Amino acid sequence: MNILTPLVRCSFEHVPLAVFASSAAASRAVAREVAALIRQRQQVRRPVVLGLATGSTPIAFYAELVRLHREEKLSFANVITFNLDEYYPLPPEHVQSYRHFMRTHLFDHVDLAPEHSHLPAGTVAQAEIDAHCRAYEEQIRAAGGIDFQILGIGRTGHIGFNEPGSPPHSRTRLVTLDPLTRRDASGDFGGEEHTPRYALTMGVRTILEARRVVLMAWGQHKAAMVRAAVEQEITTQVTASFLQQHENALFVLDHAAAGALTRFRTPWLLGPLEDQGLAWDEKMTRRAILWLSRQRKKAVLKLTDDDYNEAGLQDLLRVHGSAYEANRTGFYQMQHTITGWPGGRDPHRTQPGDAPARPLRGASAGVFPKRVLILSPHPDDDVISMGGTLCRLVEHGHEVHVAYQVSGSNAVSDEALWRALVFLRDAGLADAVAAARITAWCSAYEATGVLPPAAEFKRWKGFIRRHEATAAARVCGVAPGRLHFLDLPFYDAVTVRPRRLGDEDVDIMHRLLGEVRPHLIYAAGDLDDPHGTHRICLHALHEALRRSAREPWLAEAELWLYRGAWAEWELDEIDLAVPLSPQEVLRRRRAIFRHETQKDQALFPGDDRREFWQRTEDRSRRLAESYNTLGLAEYEAIEAFKRYSPADFLLHGQL
């Protein structure tokens, strides 16, 4: 019984998919299908076997199942479950174990018999792993096979923990986790060094034997892998692509995760837009022209009728009459993103003939100077991601506030704290009692390379980052009184994993918004942040704005999202491009250098060995080159932003 209706398949897609406006709606729909199956089997007095996944993706799905149990009497008495995987080695009581996850999100809240839930055991002795895995497969077979398998997709394209290279005939076994997977999990384990290297996982064959498979994916950071799995050929490098061979598989996506699919990204390749219920609006026109310019490796104003025709853009040509007219439309749209006055101009100092501060649109566009609030999830994101723009806003005379949302203490090494302690010891600044403790800590570090556990250290590590942020903000000219260290509590929660936003976090953010009443808000819209903190911080803003909905300042406010160190906006998404001079690039570099504990440190290095200042410079230079290649202007570097009216942001919520 398939309740979820797939979209009509297009020629690029090799597996059916259903796309929802939000992950919440999608999760509810999947839960409805599972509930219908459970009830149908209850009527014929038969059990149902569910294959379950963990991770951030299925949390809302489990919440809906729990709700159905509590409010709509959905019983799990006839349900048998097999989870995909478990970290190895890891005891079931560990807060990060998948057994613990399942208890927290489902098992403890429904009437599922404990003997009916199965997970691979993270505690099995090494010598018994093979036998344990064979027995797991046998248990699945004995239960009648999996009726309904839930999957997420990792950023390596994995299903279960079938990392790149896993063959299609693989069965339940011990695997080594990919470095990217470990990096994604490292936030929950408190650093990569504490993250397991191995896992026990069902194999690709085990998963493909399920009678129905539903893969869920939410968020932009999944979009590239979703596209690879859905549109490209089947490969062991993206094990989710094996679902193309399954007769009853469905990808359930939100808009962001579906965003890289041809039907959304370049729909003109599928035929006239009208036939797809789409139109050549401003955004689509810009996207097609920029796409064409890159395809043809030509500046926008040099594209010819032939270029449009040969690339399948006859339809766009028809709308504009000629390549010349179409080119001008695309060119001006891009040109209008550029401004050196991100906060607008001082009306008293504007000369006739000065370039307009174009992209500002909000009711406060004419206000000068403006109150500006820059939200920096970690203490260095402000200067890494928008340091040049920050300096400009200050220089232009705006009242610039920077709020650091989390303490960032997890990314401070013991060595960095030891250096601060050694200073205190050697400078003789502490009284006798404190000096004795400091000396003992220092000696322990010097002997072992790690500090002994002490309750104070987490807070002190936070201070180190605070001082670095203050020094960096000084380079940018921001007064200390305008720096706000929020230390949102979700970041330091040890008992709630994966970390989740709480009321207190939202209260703190809401209070800050009320205090500053900003005309301009800059926030990290960086959903590729590997350890999830940026996503939660954006969520915190979202909830705080929701609470501010009736406050008059919000009607005048504009919200701009920047990307963090890990990615850049697509060209056609950019609404504001702030060019930087070579001097400004150097000043930004000086500010980033103030974050000494983050320099060439290896807490979250992943596969990119460049330091943050290098990433920032490479990224903003590459963006400037793209503008140049489009034929716009030649700048040293550009920082880019995407506009969100707070009202839209509240409406759509998820990016």
Ligand code: F6R
């Ligand atoms: C979890 C599992 C993994 C996850 C995938 C996505 O049991 O097997 O394949 O589904 O890593 O994880 P999230 O949902 O956290 O992005």
